[in-house]
Amino acid sequence: MGIVREKDMNWKNLWPLLHKEVILELRQRYALSGIVLHVVSMVFVVYVASVKPSPPVWNTLFWLIVLFASINAVVKSFIRESGARQLYYYQVVDPATLLLAKMIYNALLLMVLGGLALVAFSLVSNSPVQRWPLFIGVLALGSASFSVAFTFISAIAAKADQSATLVAILSFPVVLPILLTLLRLSVASFAPSTLSGGIWPDVRNLLAVDAILVALVFVLFPYIWRD
Amino acid sequence: MWWKLTSVILLLYTILAGFLVPLKSGIERVEPNTARTGEQVTVRFYGYNTFFSRPSEVPIRVWLYYNSSYALMADVVRPINDTILEATFRMPINLPEGKPFVLLNALADHPTEGASILPIAFTLHQTPGSTQIPLDSAWTARPVEKLHPQKGFSFPYQNILYETIRNTYFHVPMWFVLLFLFAASVWYSLKYLRHPETEYDRRAAAYAEVGILFGLMGLASGMVWATYTWGKPWSNDIKQLMTAVALLIYFAYFVLRGSFSDPEKSARLAAVYNVFAFASLIPLLYILPRMFDSLHPGATGNPAFGSQDLDNTMRAVFYPAVVGWTLLGFWIADLRIRFQRLKDRTLGLD
Numbered sequence: 236m237g238i239v240r241e242k243d244m245n246w247k248n249l250w251p252l253l254h255k256e257v258i259l260e261l262r263q264r265y266a267l268s269g270i271v272l273h274v275v276s277m278v279f280v281v282y283v284a285s286v287k288p289s290p291p292v293w294n295t296l297f298w299l300i301v302l303f304a305s306i307n308a309v310v311k312s313f314i315r316e317s318g319a320r321q322l323y324y325y326q327v328v329d330p331a332t333l334l335l336a337k338m339i340y341n342a343l344l345l346m347v348l349g350g351l352a353l354v355a356f357s358l359v360s361n362s363p364v365q366r367w368p369l370f371i372g373v374l375a376l377g378s379a380s381f382s383v384a385f386t387f388i389s390a391i392a393a394k395a396d397q398s399a400t401l402v403a404i405l406s407f408p409v410v411l412p413i414l415l416t417l418l419r420l421s422v423a424s425f426a427p428s429t430l431s432g433g434i435w436p437d438v439r440n441l442l443a444v445d446a447i448l449v450a451l452v453f454v455l456f457p458y459i460w461r462d
Numbered sequence: 463m464w465w466k467l468t469s470v471i472l473l474l475y476t477i478l479a480g481f482l483v484p485l486k487s488g489i490e491r492v493e494p495n496t497a498r499t500g501e502q503v504t505v506r507f508y509g510y511n512t513f514f515s516r517p518s519e520v521p522i523r524v525w526l527y528y529n530s531s532y533a534l535m536a537d538v539v540r541p542i543n544d545t546i547l548e549a550t551f552r553m554p555i556n557l558p559e560g561k562p563f564v565l566l567n568a569l570a571d572h573p574t575e576g577a578s579i580l581p582i583a584f585t586l587h588q589t590p591g592s593t594q595i596p597l598d599s600a601w602t603a604r605p606v607e608k609l610h611p612q613k614g615f616s617f618p619y620q621n622i623l624y625e626t627i628r629n630t631y632f633h634v635p636m637w638f639v640l641l642f643l644f645a646a647s648v649w650y651s652l653k654y655l656r657h658p659e660t661e662y663d664r665r666a667a668a669y670a671e672v673g674i675l676f677g678l679m680g681l682a683s684g685m686v687w688a689t690y691t692w693g694k695p696w697s698n699d700i701k702q703l704m705t706a707v708a709l710l711i712y713f714a715y716f717v718l719r720g721s722f723s724d725p726e727k728s729a730r731l732a733a734v735y736n737v738f739a740f741a742s743l744i745p746l747l748y749i750l751p752r753m754f755d756s757l758h759p760g761a762t763g764n765p766a767f768g769s770q771d772l773d774n775t776m777r778a779v780f781y782p783a784v785v786g787w788t789l790l791g792f793w794i795a796d797l798r799i800r801f802q803r804l805k806d807r808t809l810g811l812d
Contacts, residue, residue, distance in 0.1 A: 387738070391731050395721040405718060405735065408711040409742045444745045451741050455734045458655050 248328045252336035260344070263315065270308045274300060274352045282359035290363035290425050293356075298418055300352050301377070302410070305345050309385035310402045312337050313393035330460040331453055338386045338452075345378035363425045369434070370424040376438070377417045380445050384410050387452045390459050409448075416441045465789050472786030479779045480631040486612050487512040488619030489580035492568050496585045500555050505536075507547040507570055509578065510619060514541035518573040524549040525606050526566040526584050532558045534566070535604035553586060554598030563587045569606060576612030580621065618773050622691050629687045631779055635787040636680030643673035643791050644712075648740040651733035660812045661803070663729035666736060667719065668798040670712050672791055677709045692757050701758040704746050711739045711746075725811065 260267055277300045281288070288296060316324075324333055353374065356362065364370045384406055392401035416437050423434050490508045497503045507514075507524065514522060522541065527533035536549035547570060557564050568583035617627055647669035654662035684702070685695035696702060718735050722728035806812040 391718070391735055394727060394731055395718070401718065401721060404714045408707050408714065408746070409739065411707055412742070412745045440745070444742075447741055447745070451738055455655075455737060458730060458734050 246332070248332045249336055249339075252328065252333060253340055256336060256340040259315065266311060266315070270304060270348060271351065273307055274304045274348060275355055277304070278352065278355040278359055281356070288360055291422070293360060293363055294418055294421055294425075297352065297356055298377075298414060298421070300356065301345075301349050301374075302381070302414065304348050304352060305378070305381045305385060306402055306406070307399075308344055308348055309341050309382065310389050310392070310399050312341060312386055312389045314389075314398060325460065330457045333460075334386070334390075334452065334456045338382050341386050342379045342382035345382050346375055349374045349378050364421075365427045366424040370421055373417060373420045373424065376420075376441060377413070380413045380417075380441065380448075381410065383445060383448045383452060384413065387448070387456065390456065394459070412444055413441065416444070466793055469786050469789030469793055472782045473790060476631050476779060476783040476786055480628050480783070483775070483779070484614075484616050485511050485625060485627070486616045486619045487575060487578045488621070489568050489570060489578050489583065490621075492580065492583045495583060496587065497551075497553055498587050498589045499553050499557065500589055501553045502550065503553060504548055504550045505568075505584070507549060507568060509545045509547065509570065510624070512547075512570070512578060513544050513572065513575045514547040514570070515544050516572070516575060520573045522547065522573070523571045525569045525571075525604075526551065526586075527569060527606050528558055528564050528566055528601075530606070532601040533604070533606045534600055552600065554600040556595075556598055557586065557588050558597060558601055561588070569609075571609050573610055575610075577609040578612075578619070615775055617775055626687055626690050627776075629683060630776060631783040633680060633683040633687055634780070635784045636676050636683060638784050639787050639791040640673050640676045640680060642788055643669045643676060643795065644740055644743070646792075646795075647673060648737055651736040654729060654733045655737075658726065658730065660725075660729070660806065663733065664799055664802050664806070665795075666733060667716075668795045668802065670715055670736065671798060672795040674709060674712050675794070676787075676791055677705065677712075681705055681709070688757075697757065699757050708743055708746055711743065715739060 281296050281300070313321075350371075353362075353371075357364075385402065388402050388406040388409065389398065392398040392405060395401055420434060420437050420441070423437075488510045489512075490510045492508070493506045494503065505526075522539050524536040524539050524547070525533045526536075534551055534554065536551050538550040540548045542548060549570075564586050565582045566584040566586055568580040569577060571577040620627060647666045650662045650666035650669065654666060681702070684705075688697065688699075688702075689695045692699075715732060715735055719728050719732045722731065803812065
């Protein structure tokens with residue numbers, strides 16, 4: 236190949252890559268505003284359709300909005316840059332660093348989107364959330380988990396043609412355990428106080444699933460990246 | 463060749479033994495199933511596979527018992543036919559441990575055919591106003607003792623399950639085979655990622671395909687079983703849902719395989735997804751179902767799949783069944799692989 240490739244991750248490259256993602260996002264502003272509009276319109280649909288959702292329905296609707304907004308936000312991760320530029324990255328950075336930068340960036344993006352969805356959805360419907368710190372914590376954890384799963388799946392799907400459909404199909408089973416755990420955790424934040432020991436098994440499960448995913452993703456990503 | 467023959471022999475044995483070995487005798491229900499203290503009651507025992515009227519030197523003994531220390535023996539026992547028996551009890555004047563009511567287990571012991579039990583068959587209520595102390599001596603006068611074992615090779619009799627217990631040899635091995643096949647598929651996917659050879663990809667795909675087949679068979683046999691034990695084929699039980707999702711993962715695997723025109727790319731990305739999907743099956747099948755209530759054995763509050771559910775006679779059929787079905791699964795996959803290999807060679811892909 237003639238290119239000296241470092242085996243270890245190069246942390247020095249992480250910051251420029253992250254910076255590049257933000258620049259790209261701001262440059263292609265239509266993508267970002269598209270997703271924001273997507274969130275807002277879904278919230279509006281819910282508002283028009285049901286006047287007062289009960290707490291379990293509120294919970295389900297909220298996480299569905301977040302889930303589909305997340306898929307749409309992450310799906311473009313690997314397709315928005317041209318093949319030539321991908322080849323350039325391939326030569327200058329290590330795949331793990333590139334993936335980590337994309338995952339961190341997507342996690343932040345999803346947190347912002349989740350926060351936006353939460354604000355918009357709470358405005359149009361009475362939110363049953365009573366313990367806001369817990370709920371926001373769950374949302375942050377959820378965004379990070381979604382980011383790991385969707386970033387990786389979108390890397391696979393980017394190699395195929397109909398990537399948006401593929402991401403939904405491929406990630407659904409992988410994300411389901413995460414989503415179910417998140418739903419249970421957010422129900423815990425609807426009561427003014429529950430036993431604090433009650434949520435930890437779920438949090439632990441979620442972190443365990445995330446740990447498995449992260450480990451796998453870093454092992455497998457180089458095989459996708461190489462073309 | 464030898465393993466194909468083993469598979470056939472083991473499966474024939476499974477089918478013959480699984481369907482022909484009788485169930486142990488048991489008690490289906492008792493009537494009436496409730497009484498008050500101090501009454502004289504004649505209770506009808508309805509047996510299953512029992513031989514109440516078969517002659518014997520010693521008469522049949524019948525108890526309603528609370529636990530190992532408190533038991534009521536019937537004064538008069540009159541077999542009507544092989545499966546119906548009438549037993550007359552003089553109920554004691556009070557209940558052990560000062561309880562308002564107790565749930566009693568029914569037990570009939572035939573000297574040559576052995577003992578059969580129905581747990582929690584009878585409710586005995588305290589008549590209001592009767593004295594609690596001292597405890598009626600009827601509770602301890604004739605304890606449950608010298609029971610006769612049931613002889614012969616037979617499967618356990620369990621309420622609710624009855625004859626469907628035989629499905630253990632057909633439903634449960636499907637999951638074993640499914641996991642073995644998916645594991646084999648992942649193994650070949652990993653091999654493909656290390657050394658990209660078409661043969662490995664072919665094997666990974668074939669094992670996944672046959673794994674799906676066994677998953678569908680497991681789901682179908684489980685639904686048939688659920689119709690008779692849970693009341694309906696699909697009750698949105700978490701185990702059923704998780705199984706459906708696990709199959710969706712592998713359907714997605716085949717959708718992914720089909721969405722590339724370049725076979726090398728398709729094989730590589732499918733291998734990556736296969737490894738990823740198999741790892742996410744573990745939380746799906748083992749962690750999540752434990753978080754939700756389930757009717758399925760092995761879940762919260764249900765007996766696990768262990769020594770209680772599987773006695774020695776069942777083990778003698780179950781383990782050969784698992785081996786037989788596993789070999790059959792790999793046999794089908796082997797045929798798929800050979801067929802695909804010929805097809806690829808004809809098309810000049812390999």
